[in-house]
Amino acid sequence: MKYKLEPYHRNVPDEDLISDLIEVKEKLGKDKITREEYNNFGKYSAGTMGRKFGTWNKALQKAGIELSNKWDISEEELFKNIEEVWIKLGRQPRYSEFKQPLSKYSSKPYERKYGSWLKALQKFVDFINSESEDNEFDDLVEVQQEENLKEVIKHKTKRNISDRLRFRILMRDGFTCKSCGRSPVKERGVELHVDHILPWSKGGETVPENLETKCKKCNLGKGNAFNV
Ligand SMILES: [Zn+2]
Structure with missing residues (x-):
């Protein structure tokens, strides 16, 4: 022995x-x-x-493990994770890809909550496609430009792009940079951003027509400090 x-x-x-x-x-x-x-x-x-x-x-x-008899990961948290994995891959994630480090959670909590992996994905896509008022203002907001000009721009939307809207733009653009064509599907580690075409600071609104997908490199190369 x-x-x-x-x-x-x-x-x-x-x-x-x-x-x-x-x-x-x-x-x-x-x-x-x-x-x-x-x-x-x-x-x-x-x-x-x-x-x-x-x-x-x-x-x-x-470790608090024995006490946690049910999954209390919120839908928001689960969807956010699908979104992050989807963006990293630039395409619909597969069941087997739901593991660390790519995904925060395994596919188990999804199956548990939605019955099956495909149902979870379907729920997620429904959520993304549902109309959101995330970017609408109750009141118009005035943004003062350079002090001397005292120019005031009235916006109908918020500057911030909601997660849901960002994801819709990435889907629309096929997870591909509109400037150089790079995509995480073809090249690992390509980071995609969604940005305003006409900068918000110049009156551009946070609406699909004024948003586009850019890779990090092209987006940062734009050099407009006000362009958020
Ligand atoms: Zn690019």
């Missing part, structure tokens, strides 16, 4: 152990994790947890 040496992490701070427990739990998308699962996916071992916190269950308790 061979003696199997277990790595002994005597000096790991409690917070590190706890945060790794939570990380594994989230990675697996489960309410609870077993000792075996932790040994397979964790940075440390279940034995180390037991030694540090008394028992394995006490370690779970300390």
Whole structure:
């Protein structure tokens, strides 16, 4: 019989152990994790947890895992995550792509909440396509330009582009930079921005006709400090 040496992490701070427990739990998308699962996916071992916190269950308790019997990730949070993954890929994400580091959550919480992965995606697309009043003002806002000119621009929309509107513009533009044609689909790590064509500071409104997709490089190269 061979003696199997277990790595002994005597000096790991409690917070590190706890945060790794939570990380594994989230990675697996489960309410609870077993000792075996932790040994397979964790940075440390279940034995180390037991030694540090008394028992394995006490370690779970300390991480708040035993208490979380239901998924309380909000729809907003789940949709925001789909959106981020979708933008990074520049296309519809696949079931198997829902894992870290690309996605914050696994596909599990989506299946749990919506019944299936496809239903979750459908809900998300419905949400994106639904009309939003996010960018409308109740009152007109006056923006004062350079002091000497005392020129006042009246806006009908807010400067800020809502997440939903941004995503719609990215979809419309096929996740491709309108200036140079780069896209995360063809090239990894291309970061896409949505920006005003006529700058908001010059009277441009936050409406689809005045918004376009640009890669980070082209967008920053524009050199209009007021163009947000
Ligand atoms: Zn570009």
